[in-house]
Amino acid sequence: MNLSAILLLAAGLFCVGVYGLLTRRNAIGILLSVELMANAVNINLVAFSANSGSPLGQVFALFTMAVTVAEVVVGLAILILLFRSRGGVLVDAAQELKR
Amino acid sequence: MIAALGFGIIASVLMLAAIRVVSSPDLVRSVLWLALVLVMTAVLFLTLSAPFLAGIQLLLYTGGVITLMLFGVMLTSRQAGVEIRNEIGAISPAVLFSTILFGIMGGAIYRSSDALPRPAFASAPAPDTEALGRAFLTEHMLSFELLSVLLLAAMIGAIVLARRRDFGAPEPAPPSERTARADEETRS
Numbered sequence: 396m397n398l399s400a401i402l403l404l405a406a407g408l409f410c411v412g413v414y415g416l417l418t419r420r421n422a423i424g425i426l427l428s429v430e431l432m433a434n435a436v437n438i439n440l441v442a443f444s445a446n447s448g449s450p451l452g453q454v455f456a457l458f459t460m461a462v463t464v465a466e467v468v469v470g471l472a473i474l475i476l477l478f479r480s481r482g483g484v485l486v487d488a489a490q491e492l493k494r
Numbered sequence: 495m496i497a498a499l500g501f502g503i504i505a506s507v508l509m510l511a512a513i514r515v516v517s518s519p520d521l522v523r524s525v526l527w528l529a530l531v532l533v534m535t536a537v538l539f540l541t542l543s544a545p546f547l548a549g550i551q552l553l554l555y556t557g558g559v560i561t562l563m564l565f566g567v568m569l570t571s572r573q574a575g576v577e578i579r580n581e582i583g584a585i586s587p588a589v590l591f592s593t594i595l596f597g598i599m600g601g602a603i604y605r606s607s608d609a610l611p612r613p614a615f616a617s618a619p620a621p622d623t624e625a626l627g628r629a630f631l632t633e634h635m636l637s638f639e640l641l642s643v644l645l646l647a648a649m650i651g652a653i654v655l656a657r658r659r660d661f662g663a664p665e666p667a668p669p670s671e672r673t674a675r676a677d678e679e680t681r682s
Contacts, residue, residue, distance in 0.1 A: 399607040401542075403600055404505045408512050408531075410596040415516030417588035423521055423566050427528050430559065431512055434535055437551075445542040450621035450629045453544055457630075460554055461641050465648035467559055471566045472655035478570040 401442040408435035422474050422484040426467060433463045500541065508534045521567045529560045546623040 408431060415428030437456045444452025474484050481488065511534065514527040532555040539548040630638050 397607075399603055400501065400505070401538075402603045404508065406596055406599040406603065407509055410592040410599070411509070411512040411516055413595060414588050414592040417591065418516065421521060423563065423570065424516075424524065426566075427515055427521075427524055427563065430528060430555075431515060431531065434531065438535060438538060441539055441542050441544050441547060444621060445544065448621060450625040453547055453621060453626050454629050454634055456544075456547055457550065457626075458637065458641060460550060461645060464554060464559060465644055467562060468648050468652045469655070471562060472652040474566060474570055475656050484570045 398442060398446050402439060405435040405438040405442070408432075408438070420485050420487060422470075422477070422486050425486065426470050426474075430463065430467070433459060497541070504534055504538050504541070508538070522564065525560060525563045525567060528563070529556055532556050532560070543621075546626055 412428045412431035412435065415431065416425055419425050419428060437459055440452040440456040440459065442452075444450060444456070477489060478484050508531060511527045511530040515524050515531060518524045518527060532551060536548040536551040536556075539545075539551060
């Protein structure tokens with residue numbers, strides 16, 4: 396188990412997340428894909444931290460976790476607002492800012 | 495050898511579950527597959543000698559975020575269990591784009607693998623939880639406090655966004671009482 400294998404795994408998870416971000420039309424599916432991508436980044440940070448012996452990577456991974464949780468909370472609040480105002484959470488139906 | 499085998503099992507379960515997260519048409523199942531991804535990530539953190547992060551991952555994500563996501567899925571479906579199907583949009587350009595992205599990143603990792611320390615995880619002792627706590631409370635004190643401010647702001651923002659508009663307004667009197675009072679007024 397060397398560092399390159401873990402980096403490859405994280406890159407694969409990130410790309411799966413990018414795929415989900417591009418294909419999902421339901422906003423909750425998009426949030427799930429963003430979670431996947433943030434998770435891949437966390438794996439990278441922890442792997443580098445274990446490799447170098449410095450706790451800095453784990454500190455950053457904890458910051459990323461907290462910021463992601465805050466993002467999910469605000470995102471779900473916006474989704475509930477969107478659902479209440481137009482009865483659905485498909486992202487291509489919300490186009491008010493385009494006009 | 496055993497470590498490589500374990501890493502292979504963890505990695506394949508992670509990739510399969512991640513693919514199920516983005517390809518499952520049912521969003522509830524998608525959220526549950528994401529829970530599997532997060533738990534397996536916690537196991538990976540354990541093997542990377544980060545037990546504190548593994549615990550935080552289990553508590554925060556599998557405990558908090560998955561529950562929140564399930565509530566979100568069920569609150570935004572029109573009737574429970576009916577309209578949580580998720581249309582998957584244009585597929586082939588997205589597959590092409592993410593494959594190219596993975597090719598670029600994988601190529602970069604492969605080319606720089608000589609620069610990485612070859613017997614990884616052996617040269618330096620892994621950071622333990624004590625070192626993590628010291629780093630948090632000495633060197634990164636300001637960011638730590640800023641993080642708590644961020645969490646507070648997110649909490650208040652979510653409450654303000656998701657509350658009903660008439661929250662806190664004085665409740666109108668129930669109609670029976672109102673008519674009774676009106677009757678009294680007309681009588682007097």
